[in-house]
Amino acid sequence: MDTLSYMMNLINGVYEDERGWRHFRVPNKTYDVRMHPMTLEWECSCPAYKFGRGKACKHIKIIQNN
Numbered sequence: 001m002d003t004l005s006y007m008m009n010l011i012n013g014v015y016e017d018e019r020g021w022r023h024f025r026v027p028n029k030t031y032d033v034r035m036h037p038m039t040l041e042w043e044c045s046c047p048a049y050k051f052g053r054g055k056a057c058k059h060i061k062i063i064q065n066n
């Protein structure tokens with residue numbers, strides 16, 4: 001298990017890094033979904049987000065709807 005996954009398990013699925021991004025995990029996926037509370041920007045590490053030019057992918061929507 002990598003350090004980020006370990007940290008996130010430790011604090012119930014949300015991890016805030018030193019730059020202020022809040023990281024989320026979609027259940028059973030390894031994608032890193034992150035949100036910045038100051039700019040309210042959302043990013044995901046999946047291919048759909050990468051090629052969607054900033055459009056929210058389904059993983060971002062799952063977290064937003066939680």
Ligand SMILES: [Zn+2]
Nearest residue numbers: 044046057059
């Ligand atoms: Zn995604």
